Amino acid sequence: MANSFLCSMFAGVFFSYKFEQPLTDKQTYVYCANHTSNLDIMIFCILAKGRYHFMGKDELLNNPVLGIFFKTIDISVNRDSKISAFRAFKKAGENLEKGMSLIIFPEGKIDDEYPPKLGEFKNGPFRLAIEKNIPLVPVSITNVWKINWDDGAKYGSKPGICDIYVHKPIETQTLTDLDSDALKEKVFKLIESKLV
Numbered sequence: 783m784a785n786s787f788l789c790s791m792f793a794g795v796f797f798s799y800k801f802e803q804p805l806t807d808k809q810t811y812v813y814c815a816n817h818t819s820n821l822d823i824m825i826f827c828i829l830a831k832g833r834y835h836f837m838g839k840d841e842l843l844n845n846p847v848l849g850i851f852f853k854t855i856d857i858s859v860n861r862d863s864k865i866s867a868f869r870a871f872k873k874a875g876e877n878l879e880k881g882m883s884l885i886i887f888p889e890g891k892i893d894d895e896y897p898p899k900l901g902e903f904k905n906g907p908f909r910l911a912i913e914k915n916i917p918l919v920p921v922s923i924t925n926v927w928k929i930n931w932d933d934g935a936k937y938g939s940k941p942g943i944c945d946i947y948v949h950k951p952i953e954t955q956t957l958t959d960l961d962s963d964a965l966k967e968k969v970f971k972l973i974e975s976k977l978v
Contacts, residue, residue, distance in 0.1 A: 794941025795929060797825055803950035805919065807831045810883050811951060812911040812918045816973050817887035818898045818927035820934070825923060825946055826885045834883040837874055839891065861890055871906050878914045888969070892932050900974050908962045908969070917951035920969045922976035947976040 805811070813826065813834075823836065836856040857873050860866035874884050888903040911918040923946055930939035949972050957965060 795821065795939075796943045797828055797946060798943050799829060799946045799948060801948045805831065805948070805951070809951075810878060810881050810916055812878070812907055812916050813883065813885045813921055814888050814903075814907055814918060814969055814973070815885075815921035815923055816900050816977065817889050817892050818923065819892070819930045819932060821926050821930050821944060822887065822923055825926070825944065826921075829921070829946070829948065830883055830885060832883065833881060834885055835874070835877055836885045837870055838887070867906065871910060875910055875914055878910070878916055884910070884916075888966075896927075896931055896937065898927050898931065900970070900977060903966050903970055905962060905966060908966045909959065912954045912957045912959060912962055912965065915955050917953050918965070918969065919951045920949040920972040922947040922949070922973045924976055925978045928978075945978075949973075949976075 808831075810832075811830075813830065815822065815826070823838075826834075826836070837859060838856060839859065839861055857870045857877075859870035874886075878884055884907070886907045888907050889901040890904050891901070893899055893901055908918070910916075923944070926944040929942040929944060931937050952965070952968070954965070
């Protein structure tokens with residue numbers, strides 16, 4: 783967390799979090815957020831409490847900066863391989879059972895168009911939250927793409943304040959696999975409702 787805060791501060795990038803409801807420090811969560819920038823990882827390194835891990839595309843392992851974070855605490859997945867996805871979610875489930883929160887971007891990628899639009903969500907995180915009875919926290923990262931879209935290579939980056947809206951957790955104890963699509967749609971609408 784300290785490394786993320788210092789790196790962003792020296793770049794003139796600051797994070798402003800608005801919570802619909804305070805999160806419980808010792809609770810394990812599945813965090814789901816839209817994904818528009820490499821800064822999203824720093825946002826969650828500051829936001830998430832306790833032990834946590836990310837699930838992300840295996841290309842991040844080759845990133846000189848993000849690869850440092852990714853090799854130590856995270857699960858990589860090859861988006862083109864069903865076997866890789868199965869293994870990744872199996873590992874994520876095991877980590878949740880050990881009390882490690884999961885941070886995942888259910889779009890599976892950053893939108894290729896600029897300005898970015900919220901893309902279709904994958905099913906995995908919603909099924910996993912239901913299967914493991916873990917509260918799911920939707921997070922709207924509202925304007926970070928204006929400061930640093932994707933890796934910043936195409937439009938550059940600039941100093942600014944990234945606004946993050948943390949929705950109240952959605953309990954999953956009473957849900958079944960049949961509810962996963964409805965949960966996915968609910969989270970999509972919540973995240974989209976706060977986007978700029």
